[in-house]
Amino acid sequence: MAQQATQQLQPRVSDSDRLGFTLFLALTIHAIVVLGVGFTRSDKPESNALPSLEIIFSNSYTLEEVKKPDYLAQANQLGGGKAEDKARPSAPVSSNTPISQRGISDQAREQLRKTQLEINQLYFISQLDSPITTDQQILNRKQGAEAQQSGEVEQRRSKIARLQAEIRQMVIDYAKRPRSITLTASTKKAVEASYLASWVRKIEKTGNLNYPQEARIKKLDGRLRMNVRLNASGEILSAKVTLSSGNNILDQAAKRILRLAEPFAPFPEELKERTDQIVIIRTWEFKSNQLITNGEVI
Incomplete structure (x- = not known):
């Protein structure tokens, strides 16, 4: 009986107890390592750091040897410029400083x-x-x-x-x-004046014999200015109304009278020696059923 009671009083260690004790021990050791180890800044001055030189590729060179180089390259190149601080040499396709590539994928x-x-x-x-x-x-x-x-x-x-x-x-x-002479009221030469007077008489006679019937009936009056060019044979080369009477009936009647008066007399020999053509500038006036021409400027 006593021996059975002693066996019942002995503590029993189960597998759960062993697992719990192992976890507790592991956590304790990790806490000691994490909390007990730290880092401090070194008091060693930076001046004692090892010197370094950057290696670059130089696109040009100089014959003079550089005593205190800022960079290492495959050839000597004496720097120049006005900047106080040194600058990294670069080609047109390179950058002066490394390009920040944070956030860029590997691809x-x-x-x-x-x-x-x-x-x-x-x-x-x-x-x-x-x-x-x-x-x-x-x-x-x-x-x-x-x-x-x-x-x-x-x-x-x-x-x-x-x-x-x-x-x-x-x-x-x-x-x-062709030589040309313009005949107006200012003409003084005898031969031109004589020919002009003969031409005017024929025009006015023809015009009064063939006065426009419509103008006579309607009692139309008006004045117009016409330039007529004749050759040495007395033929009409051109005829142009330079200033209209304002009435087409009178303008057309003047041209019709001019055609009816053809042919005109040929130039006299003296006139032929001086010119090949003449231009006659006259003012034609239809008034009171009568035609009158003059050299008046209107």
Whole structure:
């Protein structure tokens, strides 16, 4: 009986107790490590840091050796300029500072890198071809200027030839142009005055014998001015009403009377020696069923 009671009083450790104790111990150890380990800033001055130089690619070089370089490159290049601080040399296709690429996916970053490499390759190829391209451009500009100058010279020559042809034609036309005299009331030469008086008498006689019937019935009066050109044979070359009477009946009647009065007398010999044509300028007046012409200016 006593032996059975002793067995019942002994504590029993289950699997759950062992798992709980293990978790507690692990958490305690982690807490000690996390809370017990820390980082502090070093008191060592920055001046003791190792020196460094950036390596770049130089597109040009100088013969003078650089004593205190700011960068490492494949050739010597003595810097210049007015800036107080040094600046990183760059090509037209590079940037002065690294490009921030935060937020860019790996695929986009790889595509950007490929694009930059292609641009750099094109730039260096263009640098190699630049002397040939420049010479070709100079040759092309020279040839273009020569072609343009040649074209301008050809245009000037063509224009000069055209003007010379026009001048020659004007001289020929002027030489062929008939001599002409204008007869008005101011004419004083006896031979012209005599011919004009004869012409006026025939016009007024024909006009009064053939006075326009419609104007007579309607009692129309009016004045008009007409230029008549005659050749040496007395033939009418042209007739133009330069100032209308304001009534078409009278204007047409004047032209009809002029045609009815043909033919006119040929020029006298003395007049033929002086001119080939004459222009007679007269004012025609229809008034009270009568036609009168005069040299009055209206």
